[in-house]
Amino acid sequence: MATLWLFIIIGVIIALFWTSRQAAEAAKGHAQHQAQKLQVQLISVACEKRRLGILRNGKPGIKSQFTFEFSSDGESVYQGTLHLENSRLIKADIPPHRIA
Known part of the structure; x- marks a missing residue:
């Protein structure tokens, strides 16, 4: 019985890790899309918050908040925020920025 619980715990840990990696890759893609849409240079993407919760569709999942830095003129750096569910x-919160 203890072996079964061990396998379940390991399976849950692997599933959470896999889902969080998928969210990070999706955030990077969403940040690149936002940068292309705004015609700015994407600098970096970082995870600020990640937690388990009930999503808008009623299912359990991971709610994440990512910050991405971008530059519109090569000198200034601005930070936008992406809110993801899985x-x-x-x-997407984009701050006002200069247009080059």
């Missing part, structure tokens, strides 16, 4: 983009 790998789905819910909201």
